[in-house]
Amino acid sequence: MNALGKAKVFDVDKIRADFPILARQVHGKPLVYLDSAASAQKPQSVIDAISRTYGHEYANVHRGAYYLSEMATRAYEDAREKVRLFINAASPSEVVFTKGATEAINLVAHSFGRAFIKAGDEIVLSAVEHHSNIVPWQLLREATGCVLKIAPMEADGSFNLESFAAIIGPKTKLVAVAHVSNVLGTILPVREIARLAQAVGAKVLLDGCQGIVHQIVDVQDLGCDFYVFSGHKLYGPTGIGILWARAELLNAMPPYQGGGDMIESVSFAKTTWAPAPAKFEAGTPPIVGAIGLGAAIDYLNSIDRVAATAHEEDLLRHAMSSLAQVPGVRLIGTARRKAAVQSFVMEGAHPHDLATVLDRSGVCVRAGHHCAQPLMELLGVSATTRASFAFYNTRAEVDALIAALRKAQEVLL
């Protein structure tokens, strides 16, 4: 909240004009897009960068000895440098392009996991994890016989550091947790988690899919060993994600997939690997995805992110207090430190029915288990409705959500 002090007035109308889709209607009603945590909308500059690349600057990268290929290679590597600066990585060779956060976690589980995690070693996850930060470790458990432990959560959705400290120990080799919960919005105390984990010799992976959207991320300051995120939640295209890892880890890790572009030399007798990041980018990479993500980062650098975050916090507060006034609504996830994501349930109305009725008012929300079924079980619900906010949303859109909920009660109750 210290950011609020110096936040300037945030011109949300000017921001909205950068996102062409926000001007459209759905079912004859203005679009109210409250599902950015699932995937964010794209500014025109990202759409233009993709179109310009395919239209004028496209060729395969790292191959052709001709002008266009050099141009595409430069744009691809420039995007890597933009990501490096955006997360303050020490070197661009620590930034690996993947097809998404899910692939990045699978890469770590497959490569780091199989090389360095043995039977009986422990991996600690949190109770709020997305399936993408659960299932890869279960696959690793099947392959290696390692043990998964779950750090508990408080009733309000906050992370319990004391319980976490009690379950980690010398057997803990990896702690893999969300930076921000996609269901509850909880901002996990990741610096403290990293400090405690590293004190017992464990590596730390942060799933930054939601974190990097709502927080300014400095991977060196966070003190983690791996940080992963997806481009499409950060206003960039689909099909691109980032694995950041410390150089010494990437150097020690074996390849994840074999193919072109990841080798130093190939013979039928022996193949040697290229150094990172190429070692982990087998085959033709998502070239235009990377360039589009670079354009999204340019866009984020062009706006006042401190003011944008303050605006999102204002939307969250407005949503929490407005939702609490709707009869029968119960907020799910009320931790003190939260990003602009709010789950809730309404008495007598299943989230899917709510989402259907809301849609007819132009309001897009997510309903279901949010790919976090173990968390749903802990919460004692089978599904929730989730409204998630980006800096392009407005207080009027929160009010539209509330009005649509009241209408849903008329239809469903």
Place this chain on the structure above:
Amino acid sequence: MNADPLNDDLRTLYQDIILDHGKHPRNFRVVEHHTCKAQGNNPMCGDRVNVTARLADGKIADVAFEGKGCAISIASASMMTDALKDQTPDAARMLAHAVRDICTGKDVQLADPALALHMEKLAALSGVRQFPVRVKCATLPWHALVSCLEDKAQATTEK
């Protein structure tokens, strides 16, 4: 009642009979001494429905369900159990097929007058045809039923 055609769609989907069965499901239990059972899952949303039945003398002597889901899937399951008691498995399969058809926008004519009478009530489920993502909610219990009659343990809405 309302001039807004979009609202009319919603009223067609959530008509009183659907809301009534959704809030007060019939036969919401496990059939005692059931002879077959099946679970229906919608992996997309996590909805679950367990169907149990007791077959005797070539007929469905009892059929019931348990589960978690939206108003549409619970109402569909509830109306299904109402319609199927004392039907033959073949008639049950015919109704299941007919429900799938009306939910996806096809018209259905059943020759058997008794079944046609049941279809009149089940026609309320056809409101989902204006809501393509909700079709699976209405058909899930019927998928589970067909599996139950074949005594497959699992049914799923994903093909």
